[in-house]
Structures are given as C-alpha cells and as structure tokens.
Amino acid sequence: MEIVGEEKFFPRNFYGFHGVMVVYDITNRKTFANVSHWLEEIDKFDSEDVCKMLVGCKSDLSKKREVSIKEAKDFALKENLHFIETSAKDGTNVKEVFFKMALFIKG
Incomplete structure (x- = not known):
C-alpha cells in the first residue's frame, strides 16, 4: 500500500503489516520534515516489531x-x-530497497 502524503489516504485499520517505507524527496525539505509525523501515525498501530x-x-x-x-x-x-x-529515473537502489526490506522482515 502506498500512502502519498495526505491524511485522507492513511488507513484507519493498518494492522498486520511487517514493513513500512517512509519516503521523502531529497529536493524538498518539507517532505523530510513530515517524516516524523508519519512515523507517529505508524506508531499508533502495533508496530513494535515492524521493519521501518x-x-x-x-x-x-x-x-x-x-x-x-x-x-x-x-x-x-x-x-x-x-x-x-x-532514484526511479536512473534506477539507483530501486530493486535494492525492496530486497533489503524483504531481508529485514525475514530476519
């Protein structure tokens, strides 16, 4: 599931997940500033053992x-x-981010 920076898209019942990626734009400081907010929202759910x-x-x-x-x-x-x-444009680490998440979740 992808949540694109808007509260209205954030699921109200977000249980049973094993991993979450919080994505920000390196060229837009505001998106980085919002990371803390999204982590707080994620932490409202049972996310202690979730790979972030x-x-x-x-x-x-x-x-x-x-x-x-x-x-x-x-x-x-x-x-x-x-x-x-x-970078989606040049492919840098696009596959790796998913492989790493899968490895972290698997333990």
Whole structure:
C-alpha cells in the first residue's frame, strides 16, 4: 500500500503489516520534515516489531538536494530506521530497497 502524503489516504485499520517505507524527496525539505509525523501515525498501530525504512527519493537530483545524506542518516539512526536513497529515473537502489526490506522482515 502506498500512502502519498495526505491524511485522507492513511488507513484507519493498518494492522498486520511487517514493513513500512517512509519516503521523502531529497529536493524538498518539507517532505523530510513530515517524516516524523508519519512515523507517529505508524506508531499508533502495533508496530513494535515492524521493519521501518527511511527512503530518500530522487537521488539523481543531488545538485538540487535540500536534505543531506548525513542529516537523513543521523535521523534514521536516532529513530531506529534503516536508510537508503533511490532514484526511479536512473534506477539507483530501486530493486535494492525492496530486497533489503524483504531481508529485514525475514530476519
């Protein structure tokens, strides 16, 4: 299930999930600022054993970057999240993000 930044799309009964990816746009600081909010929403559900991954998208636009890799990594470490950056445009880490999530869930 993909939730695209709008509360109205956030499921009210979101139980039984094993992994969640919170995605932000590296070229848009506002999307990174919203990550904490989405983590709070996810934590309202029984998510203690859920694998959580922070995913920075649009890594191909590094010249327009508003969120540094260090800042995102530090945040992920603080929040106990796995971290990766991806680019749908050039394919960077697109497959890897799903493989890693599957491996983390499998344990």
